[in-house]
Each structure stands twice: as structure tokens, then as C-alpha cells.
Amino acid sequence: MSLAGLVLLQLGTLVLFALPVLALGRALLLGRPDPRGTAPALAFALGLGAAGSLLLVAAGFGGLRRELVLATVAAGSIAFVAIARRGSLAPPRAWTGAFLFCLAALIPAWVWGLYPPTAFDATVYHLPFAKAFAEAHRLVVVPDLIYPIFPQLAETLFAATMVAAGTDTVANLIQWSAALAVALLLFETASRLYSRRAGLLASALWLAHPLVHYQAASAYVDVVLACFALAAICCWERWHEEGSWRWLALSGAAAGFAMATKYLGLLWAALLVATTLFAARRGRRWRGALLLSLVAALVAAPWYLRIYSATGNPVHPLLAPLFGGERAAEVAPELGLDEADSTTGMAAAVLRRVGEVVRRPQELALFAWRAAFVPEAFNRQAPLAPWPMLLAPVAALFAWRDRRLLRWLLLVGAYAAFWTTLQPRFQLPGAALLALAGAGGVEHLARRFGALGRAWQRRGAAMLLAVAVVAPGPLYAVYKIGKLGAPPPTDPSAREDFLDRKVPCHAAVRFSNERPGAAPTLFAVGAPELTYYARGRFLGHVLGPHRAGRIVPYLGDPEALHRELRSMDVDELLIPVGFRSSLLRGAELDRLFRPLYADARCELFEVSD
Template sequence: MLLALWGWGWGLWRGVLRLPQPLAGLQAGLCASAGMGVAVLALQVLAVSGWLRPGPVSALLLMGLGLAAWSLAAAWRQGGLPRWQRPPNLAASALRLGLVLAALYPTWLAPLTAPTAFDELLYHLPHAREWAQSGQLSVNTWLRYPWFPYNVELLFAAALQMQGELMVHLVHALAGWLCTWLVYQLGLRYASPWTACLASVFWLQLSAPWFGTAYIDLALTLFVLSASVATLLWLETQARGWLLLACAMLGLAVGSKYQALGYLPLFVAVWAWRERRPSRIAQGALAFALPCGYWYLRNALLTGDPVTPLGGPWFGFHDWNAWDYEAQFKDLKRVANWPHPLLWPALAALAWPALWRAQAGRWALGLGVYATLLWWATSHYDRYLMPVFPVLALLSATVLVQGLAGWAQRWPGAARPGTAAGSRRAVRPWVLGLLGLSALGLMGASAWNRGERYRPHIAVQPGGPPGYLAQRVQAYELLSRLRQREGLRAYQFALEGSLYYAPPHTRGEIFGPWRNHDYYGLPAAELAQRLHQQGFNTVLMRRDVAEAFGRDPAFSRFFELLDQDKDAQAFSLGPPP
């Protein structure tokens, strides 16, 4: 799949953008990222037209592989394939490679576990499954956030058709691995090998919990990072291709999550500052709109709000109401926190004159400050800052590496006037080597422990090892039995975190038209009557909710226990009241 994505990216790279050969280094990572964007756009077309089927998806994969083979064969004939060159300091290079590989180890195992994370079971996977099963894009109003932009979930839908849920995890993880490659190459290009190594390790430490999920944050980070790198390369070269790539990658991000709209003012201001030609502006606007325009235009036409439900206070609410809107932001306040301390050294970069003098440093500092202030003023939830984790990790690593280098120069005997240069050269490798080996030992031990938590749960069979899902997914055993029953039309209370494993089209949510809030506190007779009127014949309740409803003496007259487990109970509805 990676090779196919790279092939699609190469087609865009050489055929439209006319950029340098993307066979190694920073360009190779950007090319694969661009290929993911081409795949998203192609899947949009297939899904809107009702052709999101295994046949067309396989054809896309084969076409990408053909393009990749063609490009590599052409490069081989022209002698343009990259060749390995022995690094000047093999021991230091091996140490850096060991640190990055150790940090990568848990991320190789995490995607191979069955889905258990809350949001992936709540709406990421359920939306993707609906499209994979129907072969077309639909608005699934019984699921949370049915009107969101869903570029990444289209990739998930294709992955479900091809190889199932583990392929979805691997698609998401691939975005994280591409981010790692880009971070390392940025460190090499603009700083030093040690900065590249340390920044990559920081990024992997911060993002590791999400490699085993079908969340979209790693893909969103990849798109924002690619847009940032392409913008930087455009600022350096003024080449049209870099500007178009930056616009397209930001469009992919905006088409993946509303949150990415917050980055748009900064990017537009930077682009407009350097580019005034109407033709270039029109081309950039088209490149931006192609990957994201469908979602916002659809919302505007069908709901009157291009960013529904977030625009409810201004455009009017569609399937949400004011209670939903307020409850969503209260939930964000509940999870508000601060970023990991690994990113805090980036604050010192603001007082680093060398960074302000360099184009890359100014862009990284400007993006980091803007994104952090935006995050602080809005969500204050660390996962929502993830799109700039790579940039902040690079800034933190730069501060630490340069600070350590300055400290080594002041080491006794290393920088004292009159000391021989040979002494200075002898001290630095000893200090850095000792620190590097210590870091490798600590990193290796930490990575091994984290990887061992995943290894016993690798899904060598559907659902993972016996009992794995039952231990980690609320009411999984009950929901599994109910899925075997025919004709269930279920409404659920407080089990939305297990919705992916519930019977098909189970209704019941915190927000939206099927909100639980409208049913809580109803007398048993009124609850049964309302559920009957809406076509339900079964109700699923978390055990504590069932106990609360069961305090009504009339509850047993209208609801008969159908099945239960330790977490929840299922009731069948009796005759209408």
C-alpha cells in the first residue's frame, strides 16, 4: 500500500507539480504523503458516485503500484536510484539509528491489536463500515458527528473492504511513520543528525498511544506537517509546485477535521505575503478546495451550516441543539490538560537568535507560537495540539542538542584558553557517547516494556486472543450475542463507546436527534410508548442506567429482560401501552 501511495504521489509530483525527483530524503516522504492525498480524492469520487467497492479500490491500488514500478524503472535506467553511503562516523550513526528503532518498536505492534479505543468504536469505524458495506457516501445521522469532514475515514472504508480492521489501524499508523520520516529528514536538512534523532524519538514518544487506534490524528498531523514543509520549501525557492502542494495538503487536513480550519489564517497570510499573481492564487485555491470542498458544500446545501454543528449559534442548529453544543464544550473543558514535558524546551527556542535568523527557524517558531496560542484559547486538550507536535519536537530537540553542545564546549579542559584543540575533540565524543548509550539503554528498556504490553494481544485471529475484547470493550459479550439475533431494532443508553460491536444501526447517543437526554427520567409507560412509536423493539442499558429505570415499579410491565452480562442489560419491549 505504501508503494502504491508513493506511485500516486509520483504521478502528481512529476506530472502536475513538476518537482524534483522524489527518490530519497525529504521529497520521498512528501511524495508518499501527496499520494495519500490523491487516494483520498479518488475515494471521494468513488464514494459520491456509489462505486466504493473492492473492485475499483483494487484498481486504484494496482494503478499506484504500476506508477511506482514505472518511476523506479525509469530512475534505475537513468542511474538516479539513491545509493547507500558509509556515514563519516559509523558508531554515532548506529547509535542514532538504535534510538529511533527502539522508539519505533511499540508502534510496530500496536496496530496489530483489535479495535478497543473509545472514539474509534463510537464513530470513526462505524461511519467507515457503513460506507464500506453500502459502497457509497451516506450521512449516518444515528452516529455521532454525521456531518463532519471525513477524508481519513474514506481511507478506513477502503481498508475495511480490503483487509478488515487491522488494515485500518495500519493505514493510520502509516501516517505516523511517515511523520517520523519527515521529522528525521527535517532535522538532517536544517539542524544536525542528533537533532533529527532526538526530535524523531520525541515525536514517537508523544504519538505512540495513537498508533493502535483508528483515530485520525496521525493522518491529520501528516497533512498539516506536509503543508508546513511544502510552505517552507516554497518560501525558499518560490517554485509553483511547492505552493500547490502546500495548498493541497492543507486542504486535505481541513477535509479531515474542522480543527484544521484554525491553521488556515496563518497559512493564507504567509502565502499572500509572498504571492500576488492572480493565476497562482486561483491555482492554489483550487488545489486547496479539491480535497475538502465537497464536505463543506454538502453541509451548506443540506443543513445551511457549512461547519455543522459548530456553526449552530450563527447559522441555526440542524440535528443538534443548544444543549448538545454546550455539553460538547463542557466535555472539552473536562479533559483540558497541558502538553507533555518533552515539548517544554521549545519555549526556550523563542530566545534563540540563530533560529530567528534562519528562514526555517522563523517558520517553525511562527507556526509553533500560532498553533499553541490557538490551542490554548480553544480546546486546551493536548491531543488537539498534535498537528504541530512534530514542529515543537524539532524545536525542543534543537534547544537540547545545541544547549548540550555549548555545555560540552565549556567542559573543563575542552574550551579553556590555551587548551589544545585535540583535547576539545576528545571530550565531546566521550560525553555525547556516554549520554547516547545511556539514552539507548533507557529507551530500549522503555520501548520493550511498552511493546510487551501489545505483543500478547496481537490479533492473529479476528477479534484478537480469546477474551481480549470482552476485557476491554464494555458489554462486548452481550452485544456479540445480540448481533446474532434477527430483526432487532435497538436503542441504547450509555453504551456508545461500544457501538461498533452493537447490532446494526443501533440508535442512542449523547448528542443529536437520538440523544439519551430526551429519554432519561421518563416514566416506564411513556418511555415504552415513545420507543414503540419510533420503531424500536429492544432497549440496551448500561447496568447502572437499567437500575435507575428499574426503580419505577411499572418498568417490568413494559420491559422484559432479554439478555445481560456484567456491564449491561438488554430488554425487549412488551405490547404498546
């Protein structure tokens, strides 16, 4: 395939999937009062969740097949045209300029997404799940992965795009389109509540995060989660303003989509229920909380029932003491839930964590500082921009007179209190809400001071400010593209050569894949990021039934190590250079482990029968 062909494939896939998603979202919005008052971003967010839910139903009947996916896309595109001809998808005129601004900011991330996938979590489990779904034409449990099952709305969407286009580079288009939808939803909401200038600034604050661009170019799920969480909050605000119960039902649906994407969505749903109980008008609180909870639960139920049927625990591996199975402390030690041996212990740990944040709120500020300026604290991940952190005090200054700002800041703070500061990417829903609050704070500040307000009202000044604010995000993507080298590889051989250079030990997996015969079962030590590239089964994750720790007791004993590997039906063993002296020692070494491949990074052995 030529570079032009790859670009056209990406563009075509993006457009053809966006059309039915928009049609689905508009169908959900048609029942509410004045559907034309809502621009396409909210319709896209709701339609994306609805598409994932419908794919779950189709996958239950083996419907993840190319012909069925393409037929569905065609039908959705026809529906889009029919709805568009009635004018109900026409955005406000001011929306077009914001769309072009956000689109231009995300073009580098789109180009970045043309490269073969190398992002860690994407190749460890997100894409392996999607590949397994595509190969089986249905949603399956994958016991060899670090986590065998999750809420997987986003991975189901990844699989559908991969099935339709026949390549994996299209999977990140789900995240990319969600990043664009968040930016435009921020513009729509801030423009309605404050001004178009505030809307443009809110979009810029979101797109200023280098982490957003990294995620938009990768098959992660955190931007999709942020899209659904923000949509739920925006629908809730419309219900609070207008009183229409349809808006609250849509808020519950969006919260359900967030729950179906990641367990952190449960927290956003709970926070919205709590907000309804505390902030809604009297006489509507309990009814509102019940409606929101019921709709969210109904939307998310199929995904959690699937997890329950596979593991006996609807939130596997959390709350294992209540449902049985592996403990959270064993399956997810990075959460620090050592007290999870009992249900009361987990509750006590959560309450203690919240209490620590309340007593030392400076810890949240320290996290924001590290996420922006100390990438070493998070294994050199893409950073968050500092602007929302700097504007949060401005929003807090006016929270006493604008209850919306107070609600948003409290939601962000409450979300951050529940272990979500472990990783910057967990904070992307909060970052979107902080962008909205920051833009609202600047609008209040401009109205308060005359000179600043006059400058703020100049259209050119607002655009210059937005360009300056947004710059770190696109520039980071351009920098990363430069490091990858141009142009992106387009043919299979060039793709493999690229991955050999960029992914440690990929050359050994490539050698294994190219060997004749059946796909081998490969056990790798310390290289989980190779999972997606292996032709056969890949074992040796940090966690799970075939974890790397199973061979630790047999270090230095080749015969015992050989028996353990063969008990897992392992055909090949991959170890980093330097591990051989500790893993493989003894006179029986060459008889039990035949060298196949070696380079400066790793060694590959065949495990004898």
C-alpha cells in the same frame, strides 16, 4: 485465521497500500525542480491525501468495492515499480538508517494494532463511519451517530483498507503509516536545514510521545491530520527558500488534505495564509496567500460541499447561526461555545479566548505539564512526552537569529490559542512542529558551545541520545500490550471473548447480535463505545436526534418510557446495572420490558411491541 496469517495480512495490506500512495505522491512531486532531492516521506504524505481524494470520487459512483479497490491497488503498484525503475523514488543513503530507527520505534505500536479495536473515539464514530461506507460501497450520512457527517478523508481510507482486507484491524495502518511518515519527514527537513543528527533527534522527539503510539495503533485521525499539516509547513518552507511557486501549491494541497481530515485543518490552513502574508518576501505576499488559499480550497471543496448538501452547513455543527441547523453549543458542548447563539457571539468568544492566552501564556505551559504528567486531567489518556516542552525554551533562545524557529514557535502558539488545548490529541500537529523546533534549537546550542558541539558531532552520541529520548513512546506501547495479554485473538470466538473482557457491556451486545432474526435497533444508556460492535442500529449517544437525553423526562414512568422508545423503533434497551431502579419502575415493568440478559455490568431488555 492463525496468528501468522493475521501478521501476513497486516503486512501485505500495509505494503500494497503504501506502494500506490508513494506513486501518487511522486507524481505530484515530479513537476517541481529536482524531484530527486526529496525523500519518500513527503511523497507519502502527499500521496495519502491524493488517495483519499480519489476514493471520494470513486465512492460517488459506488466504487468502494473489494474488486475495484484491489484493482486500483494493483495499478498503483505497477506505477510504483515503473517510477522506481527510473530511480526517482530512491532515498538518500542516510535516509535508510533513519527509516530503520523509526520503524523499530513503531514496531510495538504495530503489534498493538493487531488487537481488536477498543479505543473510545474509534468505536464511537470513526470505525462506525468506515463500516457504513464499506457496507454501502459509497460515502453515506449516518444520522444515528453522535455526529452524522464530518470531513472524512481518513475514514474513507479506513473503509478502503477494510474492504480490501476484510477485517477492521487494518484500518489503524493508515494512522501507523502516517506516524512513520511524520517521523521521516521530520528527519528529512531537519537534516536539510540543520544536520543529520538534528534530523534523528527530531524523529525521536516525535516518536517519544506515548500518545503518538496510542494513535498509531488506533483508528483515530489526529496523526493523519498532523502528517498533512507538517507536510504543508515543510512545502511552505521550501517555497520560502527556493521561490518556486510549485512548492507553495503543494503546501496548499497538503493544507487542503488537512482540512478534509478534520475541522482543525481549517485553522492550519488559515495560519499558513497568515504566515505567507507576514513572512513572505515583499511582492510575493498577496500572490502567495491567494495561491495557497485557492489550492487548499479546491482540494477540500468536495468534502465540504458534501457536508453542505447533507446539512445545509459546510462546517456542521459550527457557525450554525450563519447557516442554520443545530447550534454548536448543543451539538458540541465540550467546546464551551455557549456564545454561539449568534455569529458575532462566536467571534467574540474566539477573540476572548485568544486574549486570555496572550495575557496568561503560562496556561499553555500548564497544559503541557498536565498532558505529560497528569493523565487524570484528560480522563487518563495516553500522555505527551515532556521533551518538546523542555526544548521549546532552547528553540526560543535562538529564534532571534533563526527566523524558521520563530515561525514554528509562533505557529504552535497560535494553534494552541484556539481551544485546541481541550484534548492532548488535538496538539499532535503542534507536537510535530515542536519536535522540529526543538531539534533546531539543540543544533544551535551545540554550535554555540564547543564541548557540547564536539560531543554532538559524534555519531554514536547522537544515536544514544535519540534512543534515550524516544524510549517513553515504544515502552508505553509495550506496557499496553502486556495489559492486553498475548497473543492477540485471531478467530471470531476468541475475538468476542477478548472484547467481553476489555469493553464494558460488550457481552450484552454480543448476546443481542447472536439472537436469531433481523438485526435489532438497540438503545444503550451511557455506553456509546459499543456503537461499532452492534449488528443493527445503535442509539443513545450523548448528542444527536436519538440521544440518551430523550428518555430522561420519562424516568420512573415505564409506560411513557416505552412509548418514547417505540417512537424511535427501539427493539432492545441496554442499561448499566444500578440504572434499573431509576429508569424502570412500576407495576407494568415486566409487561413492557422483558429481561434478556444480565451480568455484573449491565442489563438488556426487549422492548415489547
